[in-house]
Amino acid sequence: MKQTKFSPSLRKITESKLFFPTLTLALILLFDLITVPNFFSIQIRNGNLYGSLIDIFRNASAVMLLSIGMTLVIATGGVDLSVGAVMAIAASVAALLMNPYVLATELPPHLMKLINDPQFTYQPLWIVIIVTLIVATICGLWNGLLVAYVRIQPMVATLILMIAGRGIAQLITNGVRIQIFYEPYAFIGQGWKILPFSLYLVAFVFVIAWIITRRTAIGLFIESVGINFRSSYFSGIDEKKIKLLAYSFCGLCAGIAGLVASSNIKTSDAYNIGMTLELDAILAVVIGGTVMGIGGRFSLLASLIGAVVIQAITTSMYAIGVQAFALQAIKGLVVIFVILLYSEQVRGFIRKLTVQKEAKP
Amino acid sequence: MADKDTSDLLISMRGINKAFPGVQALENVDFDLRYGEIHALMGGNGAGKSTLIKVLTGVERPDSGKILLLGKEVSVKSPQHAQSLGISTVYQEINLCPNLTVAENILIGREPMKWGSIHWKKLNTQAKEILLRILGIDIDVTRTLGSYSVAIQQMVAIARSLEIEFAKILILDEPTSSLSTHETEQLFGVMRKLKSEGVGIIFITHFIDQVYKISDRITVIRNGTLVGTFDTSTLSRMELITKMIGRSITVLDEMLKTKAETVKHIRGENVLQARELGQTGEIEPFDLDLHAGEVVGLAGLMGSGRTEAASLLFGLETPDSGSLTIAGKRVEKFSPNASIKRGLVLSPEDRKAAGIVDDLSVRENIILAMQAGQGWFKYISRQKQEEIADKYIHLLDIATPSADQIVKNLSGGNQQKVILARWLATNPQVLILDEPTRGIDVGTKAEIQKLVLSLAEDGKACIFISSELEEVMRCSHRIAVLCDRKKVAEYSGEVDQNVIMHSMAGEL
Numbered sequence: 001m002k003q004t005k006f007s008p009s010l011r012k013i014t015e016s017k018l019f020f021p022t023l024t025l026a027l028i029l030l031f032d033l034i035t036v037p038n039f040f041s042i043q044i045r046n047g048n049l050y051g052s053l054i055d056i057f058r059n060a061s062a063v064m065l066l067s068i069g070m071t072l073v074i075a076t077g078g079v080d081l082s083v084g085a086v087m088a089i090a091a092s093v094a095a096l097l098m099n100p101y102v103l104a105t106e107l108p109p110h111l112m113k114l115i116n117d118p119q120f121t122y123q124p125l126w127i128v129i130i131v132t133l134i135v136a137t138i139c140g141l142w143n144g145l146l147v148a149y150v151r152i153q154p155m156v157a158t159l160i161l162m163i164a165g166r167g168i169a170q171l172i173t174n175g176v177r178i179q180i181f182y183e184p185y186a187f188i189g190q191g192w193k194i195l196p197f198s199l200y201l202v203a204f205v206f207v208i209a210w211i212i213t214r215r216t217a218i219g220l221f222i223e224s225v226g227i228n229f230r231s232s233y234f235s236g237i238d239e240k241k242i243k244l245l246a247y248s249f250c251g252l253c254a255g256i257a258g259l260v261a262s263s264n265i266k267t268s269d270a271y272n273i274g275m276t277l278e279l280d281a282i283l284a285v286v287i288g289g290t291v292m293g294i295g296g297r298f299s300l301l302a303s304l305i306g307a308v309v310i311q312a313i314t315t316s317m318y319a320i321g322v323q324a325f326a327l328q329a330i331k332g333l334v335v336i337f338v339i340l341l342y343s344e345q346v347r348g349f350i351r352k353l354t355v356q357k358e359a360k361p
Numbered sequence: 362m363a364d365k366d367t368s369d370l371l372i373s374m375r376g377i378n379k380a381f382p383g384v385q386a387l388e389n390v391d392f393d394l395r396y397g398e399i400h401a402l403m404g405g406n407g408a409g410k411s412t413l414i415k416v417l418t419g420v421e422r423p424d425s426g427k428i429l430l431l432g433k434e435v436s437v438k439s440p441q442h443a444q445s446l447g448i449s450t451v452y453q454e455i456n457l458c459p460n461l462t463v464a465e466n467i468l469i470g471r472e473p474m475k476w477g478s479i480h481w482k483k484l485n486t487q488a489k490e491i492l493l494r495i496l497g498i499d500i501d502v503t504r505t506l507g508s509y510s511v512a513i514q515q516m517v518a519i520a521r522s523l524e525i526e527f528a529k530i531l532i533l534d535e536p537t538s539s540l541s542t543h544e545t546e547q548l549f550g551v552m553r554k555l556k557s558e559g560v561g562i563i564f565i566t567h568f569i570d571q572v573y574k575i576s577d578r579i580t581v582i583r584n585g586t587l588v589g590t591f592d593t594s595t596l597s598r599m600e601l602i603t604k605m606i607g608r609s610i611t612v613l614d615e616m617l618k619t620k621a622e623t624v625k626h627i628r629g630e631n632v633l634q635a636r637e638l639g640q641t642g643e644i645e646p647f648d649l650d651l652h653a654g655e656v657v658g659l660a661g662l663m664g665s666g667r668t669e670a671a672s673l674l675f676g677l678e679t680p681d682s683g684s685l686t687i688a689g690k691r692v693e694k695f696s697p698n699a700s701i702k703r704g705l706v707l708s709p710e711d712r713k714a715a716g717i718v719d720d721l722s723v724r725e726n727i728i729l730a731m732q733a734g735q736g737w738f739k740y741i742s743r744q745k746q747e748e749i750a751d752k753y754i755h756l757l758d759i760a761t762p763s764a765d766q767i768v769k770n771l772s773g774g775n776q777q778k779v780i781l782a783r784w785l786a787t788n789p790q791v792l793i794l795d796e797p798t799r800g801i802d803v804g805t806k807a808e809i810q811k812l813v814l815s816l817a818e819d820g821k822a823c824i825f826i827s828s829e830l831e832e833v834m835r836c837s838h839r840i841a842v843l844c845d846r847k848k849v850a851e852y853s854g855e856v857d858q859n860v861i862m863h864s865m866a867g868e869l
Contacts, residue, residue, distance in 0.1 A: 217732045217740045220725060227720045234677075234715045235783065236701040236733035296720045 014350055017289040017299035020341050021306050024287065028312045028334075036319045048192040052315060060311035061198035062087070062257040062274070066281035067288070067303040068202075068209050069140075069253030072246040074285050077226040077295035078147055078154030080247060083254040083281055085165025086139045087274030090132050090258025092169040095178035095268035097128045098185065103174050118183040125184055133255045139165070140251015144244035162278065169270035178268045189263030198260050202304070205256060209249070209300055219298075222246060226295025280310050287338055309338070369395045370432070371530055371561040372417070372448075377426035379412055381770065384762065386412040387423070390587045392580055394530065394561040399552060401576035401593070402565045403605055405802040409585040410565055411772070414532055417563075418443040418450050447529035449522040451536055457518055459507030464488030466506050467521045495520050495551055519548065523555070531555060532563045535800050537571060549575050567802050569598055581605055602803055632822045633705070633791050635674065637683035644669040646682050647848035649841060651791060651822045656813060658837030659826045661865055666846035667826045668710055671793045674824070675707035676700045688790060701734045704790035708780050708797055710826075712773070716780045719769035723761050724750035726768045726779050731786045753782035758808065774801040781809070785816075792816065793824040798832065810836050830861060 013019055032039040032052075042051035066083050073080045096103075098121045101111050114120045121128070139161060146157035180186075191197035213219030224232045225239045232239050254274075261273045282292065287306030290298040313334050317327050340346060372394040379387040387409045394400050404410045415421040417428065419437035427434050430446060437443050440450070457466045464485045465472075473483040488502040498516060506514055519536055522528070533552075537545045552562055552575060564576060572579060572593065579596060581588040581604045588604050630653040639646030644666045651657055659667045672678045674685065676695035685692040687703050700706070709715040718726055727750045732741055741749075750764040757778040761771055768779055777797060784792060794813065798806045813823050813836050827833050833840060839853040842864045850864040 215740060216738050217735070218737050220721075220729070220732065221737070224718045224721060224725075224729060228714075228718045230715045231718045232729075234697055234707065234709055235718075235730040236698040237729070238698060238733075 017297070017302040018305065020289060020338075021287050021302050021309060024338055024341065025305055025309050025312060028309065028316055032312075032316050032319065036316070039319060048194055052319065054196065056311050056315045057199055057308060058196040059315065060308050061196070061202050062261050063277060063280045063284055063310060064202045064304050064307040065205055065253050065257040065260065066277060067284035067307045068205055068300055069246075069250030070278075070281040070285045071288065071290055071298050071300055071303040072209070072213070072222055073154070073250045074282070074290050074292055075222045075226045075295045075298035076243050076246045077229070077293070078243065078246070079158065079282060079292065080140075080143060080250045080254075081155065081158040081278050082139065082143060082161035082165055083250065083257070084274035084276060084278040085162050085169070086136050086251055086254035087258035087261055087277065088166050088169040088268075088270045089139060089172065090136045090255040091262035091268040091273045092172040092178070092270060093135050094128050094132045094185075094259060094262060095180050096173055097123045097131060098180060098182050099178060102178050103176060116179075116181045118181050121182045121185070125182075128185075129259065132259060133252060136255020136258065137248050137252045140248040140254070141244065143251065144247030147247060148240040148243035166270050169268070169273075173268055173270070177270075180262065180266045180268070186263055186266060189260045201256060201260065205253060206300060206304060212249075213300070218242070218245065223296050223298065226298075280307070283335065284310055289342070371396055371430070373429040373432075374413070374417065375427050375429070377413065377416055377428075378424045379416060379421060380424055384770075386585050387416070388585045389426075390582065390585070392417075392587075393590065394563060395578075396561060397556050397559045398577045399556055399562045399564055399575050401572045401579045402563055402582070403572065403579055403601065404582040404588075405605055405774070405804055408582045408605075408772075408802075410582055411534065412585075413582065414450065414534055414563070414565070418448055418532065448532065449528040449530065450532040450534065451515075451518045451522045452534050457506055457514065457521070459514075460505055462503050463492075463500065463506050463509070463517055464502035466517055467491055467502070467524060469521075471524075491524050492517070492520055495523050498547075516544065516548075519551075523551070528560065530561050530563070532565075534565045535567070536564075537566055537568060545571065567800065567806070569601065569803065572601075573598070605803065632688055633674070634686040635683065636686075638673055638680050638685055639682045640669070640673055640678055640680050641682075643678065643846065644673065645847040647841075649674075649848070651824065653790070653820050653822055654817050655839065656817050656823045656825055656837045658833035658840040659824060659843060660830055660833045660840050660861055661843035662828075665843040665865070666848075667843055668795055669846065670843065670848075671707055671795050671824065671826060675705065675793060677707075698733060701730055701787055701789075704788070705793070706730065706784040706787060706789040706791070707793040708784055708795060710795040710799070712777060712780065712799070717768050717776050719767070721768060722765045723754065723759065723768050723771070723779055724764040727753055727764075727782045727786055730783045734787055749786055750782075753786060756785075757782055757812070774805040777801055777809070778805070781812070789821065791822045791824070793826070795826045796828065797825075798827060798829075806832075830858060830865070834858060834861070 036052075039052050042049050042053060044050075070080060070083065099115065100122055101107055101115055107115075123131075143158050143161060146152045146160070147154050150157070187197060188201070189198055193200070213222065221232070221237050221242050224235070224237060225242050229239045257277070258274065262268055265272070284306035285303045286292050287309055288299055288302035288304070290296075290303065310331075313331055314327065317330055322330060370393050372392070374390065374392040377387050377390045377392075390409070390413060392402075392413060402410050402413070412421065416423045417437065419439045419442050428437060429435070435446060437446065437448075443450070458469070461469070464487075467488045468484055473480045473487060475483070485502050489499070492498050492500065492502065498513070500509070500513065506517060509517075515536060519533070522531065536548060552564070556562060564572075566572060576593050578590060579593050579601065580590040581601070583605065631650055632653050633649070633651035635647065635649040637646040637648065647670065649657070649670075659670065661667045669678075673680050676692070676697055676699055679695040687705055690703070692699075692703070697707070713719075718729065721729070724746055728741055728746050731749070735741065747764060753759070754761060754764060759771075759778045759782065760775050768776060771779065781794075781797065797813075798809050801809070810832065813825060817823055817838075825833060825836050834856070839851065840856065840861060841848055842850040842852070842861060844865055852861060
């Protein structure tokens with residue numbers, strides 16, 4: 001076989017999973033730079049940073065969290081439709097643990113006072129968080145069991161919890177939308193420490209996921225199972241456990257996203273929290289270049305950028321004055337554009353461009 | 362060499378060039394096909410045969426060069442377009458839908474209709490007729506394709522492509538690699554019939570015997586360039602092989618010596634002992650012993666139970682009778698993972714479906730089983746991975762631009778080597794190789810056979826499964842014969858090939 005000459009650097013950039021999401025994001029931001037005055041201005045108040053750019057990232061944090069877990073699930077060749085519903089379940093569990101008195105029909109006056117006391121919580125915050133995340137992980141585990149052991153198609157298996165989940169969330173709070181008054185809880189979604197606190201959470205989860213997948217063999221096994229689960233099984237990989245792990249982790253991520261979302265709106269609203277966010281999360285992963293339905297190669301960072309792309313579209317549309325009702329349609333157009341970028345034809349075209357450039361001395 | 366008279370040419374490909382990232386797959390290749398001829402396309406692994414076929418059938422676009430069909434220049438845009446031009450192909454890897462029935466597979470896209478919906482009854486009878494008429498096989502066409510053996514699936518693929526009425530050109534890419542002798546003869550009958558009807562057939566195979574039996578002309582490609590086109594009757598086998606591999610073939614001779622030498626390396630140590638091991642409906646209870654340094658061949662026809670026996674030993678299936686003892690320990694837990702940890706590995710028959718992980722790199726494919734044996738958390742460092750990959754790329758002479766090449770870009774033979782490397786990296790004591798040389802060229806085949814013997818010399822035990830009896834006989838110290846999912850005989854020492862063939866046929 002003869003080697004054709006090519007400069008590895010340029011090709012490496014265009015073939016990287018990060019290339020298209022970053023390019024898309026850059027295009028959107030360029031659009032903002034031209035059309036929206038002061039879009040990039042950042043103010044400093046009390047040592048914290050504020051601005052449209054920061055807002056994009058802050059508002060994307062829930063979808064970013066979801067997209068980390070979703071990446072692993074999609075890489076195994078599956079999908080998790082239930083993450084939005086799991087967010088709602090997590091919100092309900094957290095709200096109930098902080099203030100179960102809301103559900104009581106009659107309360108003595110001294111307890112009545114506690115209901116809207118911003119300093120009161122029934123369980124300490126750390127227990128609230130841990131229990132909530134355990135419940136969310138169990139939700140993911142359930143999905144994983146259905147997919148890996150009962151062998152139900154992922155789309156169908158997770159559809160069960162997607163539908164039932166919001167009902168369960170309601171059951172937990174007895175159908176009541178619990179308002180969350182406890183002040184420290186609000187910090188999760190609304191706190192600021194130079195940057196929004198939720199972004200540190202995203203970074204933390206990302207680093208953990210990265211270590212799990214790239215500093216152990218789990219990432220390789222996830223990719224291998226997604227590409228060819230039979231070959232993986234023949235090679236001694238326990239594909240069932242790998243899938244179980246991916247779905248459980250996805251549930252955990254949904255739980256954290258649920259904490260962020262409920263802290264943001266200060267209620268456990270089973271019908272609003274995480275609504276249709278599973279679709280955004282899937283879209284983020286797809287923009288990040290992990291192939292839906294096939295799985296295999298994945299990039300966590302590319303998925304995160306994908307999540308930011310989605311939020312950047314929304315924020316930019318609002319910034320140029322697009323009405324809320326028109327937003328979905330415009331988002332759809334942008335998505336089509338992004339997906340076109342990924343098509344074999346466009347990739348082939350770009351490959352050709354780089355080859356031609358390389359051919360010149 | 363090349364024919365100057367173009368009036369009897371069905372196809373004429375001129376100056377075809379095609380490059381893939383990092384590889385010049387075809388360089389200025391010419392190829393002709395006449396009316397009513399069977400034209401063998403020969404070459405080693407990665408020589409460019411498949412690429413040439415892909416260019417002809419519109420799967421790949423050539424970078425330059427032209428294709429003349431019946432004297433007119435055409436540009437083949439897609440496989441569908443090729444089909445509409447009368448070019449039909451049966452690929453080496455079966456490209457049918459295993460979850461559809463045999464009948465649906467044969468008539469897909471051309472289903473008989475009634476009242477605007479598919480006329481199922483007619484569909485099934487038509488499909489049955491086609492199979493009987495073309496290949497003379499009678500099977501239940503309402504069962505899903507996937508429930509049949511690879512051989513039957515291959516036959517269905519052939520029937521399907523032949524059924525396309527106006528096929529003037531038929532391309533058979535390794536159609537016989539999973540067929541038994543009898544089935545191959547059937548296929549040859551069909552090929553001769555089509556030839557007499559004026560169809561031009563391009564026949565790709567690694568079986569030299571078959572080339573001489575059926576082909577009129579031979580075109581040899583090596584490293585993406587044309588070596589030449591020859592009349593089969595004027596080219597000796599030795600010349601052909603020399604042209605294919607670019608050097609004279611002495612490896613095979615060397616090997617016979619090696620086998621004789623390895624016999625004395627067999628130690629008494631029993632590494633694998635199966636007693637009355639069986640699974641209802643799959644394979645009847647059988648006994649099998651394997652000693653360190655020994656190669657045991659499993660001979661038998663397609664569907665005789667070879668693969669089923671191997672699956673039981675490797676723990677893909679759990680036996681419902683008997684016992685299995687490996688390295689002195691009785692096996693309780695049957696799973697691939699447990700087997701690998703015990704030092705027993707299986708290189709599966711179906712390379713595409715159960716062997717390679719095609720989107721992973723050569724390096725990752727090689728370390729995969731080793732890593733699985735070490736578990737999730739003892740991650741083999743990148744540097745160590747590279748060392749291991751380089752070692753086996755070198756050892757097995759795997760042709761790849763680098764260890765980071767995606768494995769699906771490699772040729773079939775090199776993919777097979779990658780799978781062997783994957784198993785060797787786990788340092789196994791027992792290797793079960795199920796059809797390790799299927800669809801692989803002569804040179805590589807000899808290399809793999811030699812490798813098996815040298816492994817035995819190192820004290821490893823091997824079970825060697827192959828459809829080619831000669832190959833089994835050449836490599837094995839002992840041969841177990843299977844017939845109708847039952848072990849029927851065992852031979853050691855020098856055995857007459859006819860004796861084995863009779864017991865394979867169940868006559869002894």
